[in-house]
Amino acid sequence: xxxxxxxxxxxxxxxxxxxxxxxxxxxxxxxxxxxxxxxxxxxxxxxxxxxxxxxxxxxxxxxxxxxxxxxxxxxxxxxxxxxxxxxxxxxxxxxxxxxxxxxxxxxxxxxxxxxxxxxxxxxxxxxxxxxxxxxxxxxxxxxxxxxxxxxxxxxxxxxxxxxxxxxxxxxxxxxxxxxxxxxxxxxxxxxxxxxxxxxxxxxxxxxxxxxxxxxxxxxxxxxxxxxxxxxxxxxxxxxxxxxxxxxxxxxxxxxxxxxxxxxxxxxxxxxxxxxxxxxxxxxxxxxxxxxxxxxxxxxxxxxxxxxxxxxxxxxxxxxxxxxxxxxxxxxxxxxxxxxxxxxxxxxxxxxxxxxxxxxxxxxxxxxxxxxxxxxxxxxxxxxxxxxxxxxxxxxxxxxxxxxxxxxxxxxxxxxxxxxxxxxxxxxxxxxxxxxxxxxxxxxxxxxxxxxxxxxxxxxx
Numbered sequence: 001x002x003x004x005x006x007x008x009x010x011x012x013x014x015x016x017x018x019x020x021x022x023x024x025x026x027x028x029x030x031x032x033x034x035x036x037x038x039x040x041x042x043x044x045x046x047x048x049x050x051x052x053x054x055x056x057x058x059x060x061x062x063x064x065x066x067x068x069x070x071x072x073x074x075x076x077x078x079x080x081x082x083x084x085x086x087x088x089x090x091x092x093x094x095x096x097x098x099x100x101x102x103x104x105x106x107x108x109x110x111x112x113x114x115x116x117x118x119x120x121x122x123x124x125x126x127x128x129x130x131x132x133x134x135x136x137x138x139x140x141x142x143x144x145x146x147x148x149x150x151x152x153x154x155x156x157x158x159x160x161x162x163x164x165x166x167x168x169x170x171x172x173x174x175x176x177x178x179x180x181x182x183x184x185x186x187x188x189x190x191x192x193x194x195x196x197x198x199x200x201x202x203x204x205x206x207x208x209x210x211x212x213x214x215x216x217x218x219x220x221x222x223x224x225x226x227x228x229x230x231x232x233x234x235x236x237x238x239x240x241x242x243x244x245x246x247x248x249x250x251x252x253x254x255x256x257x258x259x260x261x262x263x264x265x266x267x268x269x270x271x272x273x274x275x276x277x278x279x280x281x282x283x284x285x286x287x288x289x290x291x292x293x294x295x296x297x298x299x300x301x302x303x304x305x306x307x308x309x310x311x312x313x314x315x316x317x318x319x320x321x322x323x324x325x326x327x328x329x330x331x332x333x334x335x336x337x338x339x340x341x342x343x344x345x346x347x348x349x350x351x352x353x354x355x356x357x358x359x360x361x362x363x364x365x366x367x368x369x370x371x372x373x374x375x376x377x378x379x380x381x382x383x384x385x386x387x388x389x390x391x392x393x394x395x396x397x398x399x400x401x402x403x404x405x406x407x408x409x410x411x412x413x414x415x416x417x418x419x420x421x422x423x424x425x426x427x428x429x430x431x432x433x434x435x436x437x438x439x440x441x442x443x444x445x446x447x448x449x450x451x452x453x454x455x456x457x458x459x460x
Contacts, residue, residue, distance in 0.1 A: 171205015174262025
């Protein structure tokens, strides 16, 4: 019979209050055996095990600190996921199958074309809090629960918030910079660079940032840390880092390794000059860190405020309905065809509103929908690209059309609008041919719709 009453079940270490797994012979945090009580520094207990009083003191001082913002970020990520699920219709839970690109982009996923062409720079922040499916969310939130409390307890909540947000932004920036199809070759190139610009999201960059913080922490304070903690940080994290890099290599093409590496480097760089909150340290949080914490939280809030302002006016439920897509003739091809029809038809409406009513409020949403529509073939991409160009011209025309104009200027404006519409009519003829061909291929029946034959700017 075992002398260890804790051998068959999980227990709590009486020295540092850490959870000890069933069958473990010693606490993973302080090194003491379960059930033992420290009485002096480096003395054996009744079983002859020598443990370190300093490790126990350090554990008591650090591990009992609160970790409120770890919990807050967990709740925020789950809340955003539930909102995405609600907006997608609640008719199926995206466990392995991802949300549609429309839903991801509507909630703030990163897409290079929207960052560079539309200057939607808030997309450097919002992807940290959105996930593509349930498995993605659960894996990242489990990792946050495993790592976050340790970082927040060591450095305090203010520094933890700054680490999380800045490392996350760095990860998104690295992802943005590495969409380089011409460099997506070979083992290294395919590991770091991406072949195409697709919606990207997730907290992985921020999580790798926390790993980078703990890695530098263990090396930087290796002479100060008790023995029981040296194994958990610094070089003790190398197996975890190497394993994750291996997983990233196996899953290249699906996993955004550049975001992981960018977050890790940012976290390590932030931890180099920053001091941690030593055991026994008291006093108020320095004003500079309070200000940085507030600034980081305001940055996140501002990002999601921009998401709310640009959120599609129409519901996303129909576009995300897996049941409706499965019922379409042609299966996935039919669904892709219909998704493109929806995006293009909405963009045409936005174009006419800008050209006729000088109302450009729908232009950005239309461009976002065109960018997120599924790829079908080269002809589809060309049609969407040309329509985006027409939208940009209509936006420029509407933006410069206000105010009193002299007769010559007004006439020139009218001529410009006429040229834009003439190009739109030519585009529309190509679009009609494409819809006819795709309808025949997929078996999706189309309801005839009259194309705009008359220039809507005539007589205006």
